[in-house]
Amino acid sequence: MTTEAITVLGLGNLGRAVAEAFLRGGHPTTVWNRSAAKALALVEGGATAAATVGEAVAAGELVVVAVLDQRAVREVLHGVDVRGRVLVNLTSGTPDEARAVARWAGENGAEYLHGAVYAVPQTIGTAASSINCSGSAAVHERWRERLGLLGKVTFLGADAGRASGYDVAVLAGMYGLIGGFLHAAALARAGGIKATELTPMLLSWLVDLHPALVAFAEEVDSAAYAGGESSLAMNQSGLATLIRAAEAQGVPFAGLDAVKALVDRQVAEGRGAESLARAVESLGGSPRRAG
Template identity: 80%
Template sequence: MTPEAITVLGLGNLGRAVAQAFLRAGHPTAVWNRSAAKASGLAAAVAATPAEAVAASGLVVVAVLDNQAAQQVLHGVDVRGRALVNLTSGTPEEARNLARWAAENGADYLHGAVYAVPQTIGTDASAINYSGSPAVHERWSEQLALLGKVTFLGEDAGRASGYDVAILSGMYGLLGGFLHAAALARAGGIKATDLTSMLLSWLTDMHPALHTFAEEIDSGSYAGGESSLAMNQSGLALLIRATESQGVPFAALDSLKDLVDRQVADGHGEESLARAVESFARG
């Protein structure tokens, strides 16, 4: 079977890696970028405009800076009959808005959230969650698999982004916690490299607790209380005092304690720490 033509809009680090993955698999690939110089070294057809690039292929992959850039690139382009796969990061509602725009303009839309650094695109270390058009997912599954492991999350175009912002929030919380831990270690004359192995061991041991918390949050039942709000309120107060005394306070700890304090004030001190998630719902 002759490999089908594919278009890639945007040749930043991600877009270039995506185009290279399709080219390695033998797909005729049309590319467009605001700066045509970014296409240097690619054995691709370089289009002068987004419209020219879109007209060249049935599958159009968008990999630009942000949602605003994606809207600008696609504005005024005839996308009728095209499968649009948008790998641009954004909010769930931004993805849904682009899906509505695509439908109004005769295209099918699939949104992707990428879990890979560009150099791992097309390898086993790359994974992409998709949501939106089942038809696009099914029709182009073989080509999408060239970029990394594919997980389809359903018809809601915003669902992949919903997972993405939650996962990234957890990631940045972890990174922020690590950087603060390193600062505390340094203040105590401890090397970050000496701390990290112990920290990783402790975090690994905590994995089962996260599954337990998740089950409690989904059920709305927090009666277990093995790691109670009251106990963690006391622990956080101690930790905040310790960090302040070492000259490295961290506002995230104060924010977490505030979430816990609200629940304790409402009479839930003996319930699970997971109940602190309800403080978010209260704003």
């Protein structure tokens, strides 16, 4: 591995960890942040602090962007000469926002790869860190070893928005799970049970659900929901009982009401005997076609 010069724009928790990983890998690393004081510790570790974004971009062939959101990406790069540079954007956003930045990069002479990081900052550069990326296959091929300094890299295809598509879906599942956990903890507390006592049993049950989720995923992809051991009608009854219990304990949760509404709609359409997975159809949406 050669030691190409790399630039990191944005020194929040993620950007700082990314810069540190490149420094550990022996790469000359230039950093920039709106608040210059955030660069001091990195400079002590061997980084070079740039006074302007333009100076930072000019210093690195690979430019990694890790700022607050896609609006900040546009603001930071506005008016900057990115010709001949490779932009790897690790900033969270929607799939269409990623595609818009990719178009801007192409129109301004840069190559583009969008990334979504799955790690807490302290695990960047370890086996516990992974990055999904999409966009330029050539960029991925050329820079994958260097990007591998940050964690396991998985390339998802040429659509720059695909990594964000995975990201928003994964995060939606994560926050749904966290919301469910917080409600479970509140219900346990209302019943005189400590959250630390509940959690091992809850984790065991969630692990046991893995096969069901795999089966649900296959049903969703095929849009075939006939049969199944977990019917909509059965879950409609179970959700109603759970909602009553939560209200009785003074811990109602809109998340449960929302799930039941999805189920109710399908049952009302005469689908009660079909799999719970069919509730996804109440959410709408259709697959995005390539091209």
